[in-house]
Amino acid sequence: MSGRDLWEASTAVLRTQRAVAGWRASLPARFAGLDMESFAGLDPPLPPPVVACLTDWVSLPVRNLIVIGSTGSGKTSAAVAAVDSVVSSLGLPARFFVYTELLDAFRSGDLRVADVAGFPLLVIDDLGGGRSTATEYEIEKIETLINRRWLDGLPTVVTSSLTPERLRGRIGERAYDRLREDALAVQIATPASRRR
Numbered sequence: 001m002s003g004r005d006l007w008e009a010s011t012a013v014l015r016t017q018r019a020v021a022g023w024r025a026s027l028p029a030r031f032a033g034l035d036m037e038s039f040a041g042l043d044p045p046l047p048p049p050v051v052a053c054l055t056d057w058v059s060l061p062v063r064n065l066i067v068i069g070s071t072g073s074g075k076t077s078a079a080v081a082a083v084d085s086v087v088s089s090l091g092l093p094a095r096f097f098v099y100t101e102l103l104d105a106f107r108s109g110d111l112r113v114a115d116v117a118g119f120p121l122l123v124i125d126d127l128g129g130g131r132s133t134a135t136e137y138e139i140e141k142i143e144t145l146i147n148r149r150w151l152d153g154l155p156t157v158v159t160s161s162l163t164p165e166r167l168r169g170r171i172g173e174r175a176y177d178r179l180r181e182d183a184l185a186v187q188i189a190t191p192a193s194r195r196r
Contacts, residue, residue: 016091023087023121026096027080034081035088046074046188053186054082061086061121064179065157068164069188075159076125078188083123083157094121099142100130106141113141117148120155127158128170143175150178 024032036051036058057065065082069075080096087094095116097105102124105111116122127142128134149156156179160167168176 016088019087019091019093023084023094023096026094028096028098031077031080031096034077034084036081036085038081046078050078050186050188053184054078057184058082058085058089061090061092061155062153064155064181064183066180066183066185067157067159067188068185069159069161071161073161073188075161075188078186079123079125079157079159083121086121092120094123095119096123096125098125098129099127103130103138103141107137113145113148117145117152118154121157122149122154123157123159125159127160128162128167129160134170134172139170139172139175142171146171146175146178150181 036055054065057063061082065079067075067079083094083096086092097116102111102116106113130138146156158179162170164176164180171179
């Protein structure tokens with residue numbers, strides 16, 4: 001191995017380590033350590049077709065991933081595990097945000113859409129959650145974020161407990177269409193019981 005090859009290999013390892021550290025620092029503590037292999041420990045286990053869909057996405061994470069399910073169905077665990085596997089294997093930087101907290105950060109000025117839009121992988125948990133009716137501000141911000149990512153060809157991973165119709169109403173027609181275009185959608189249809 002030449003000196004240049006060694007330098008490139010060590011640089012790639014450092015890049016992956018930084019990506020993994022940044023991703024895991026953005027996660028809530030309850031989701032630390034989840035990856036595709038940890039699905040075997042979920043109780044109750046995820047259905048095999050759901051695991052197969054997530055595994056397919058992990059093997060080629062170039063499209064959006066939408067995970068729908070009731071509260072406690074394991075949708076956030078599934079999304080986190082899939083993204084963690086991608087970050088660990090490919091070294092892609094990623095960040096996790098809860099939808100309502102992301103909007104609060106935009107509102108307060110702590111974050112701008114541009115600060116979030118450029119991550120190679122972005123997870124938005126509980127998309128459309130919060131108030132019963134979305135404000136114009138919320139729709140505008142999420143439309144801008146999802147549209148920017150769509151224009152740049154960056155995959156977005158979302159979880160939601162809303163039906164597709166209700167989600168469309170909460171985030172706006174444009175954002176919904178951009179999000180679901182060429183997306184892999186996974187429905188976790190299990191009884192509401194916390195998995196972990």
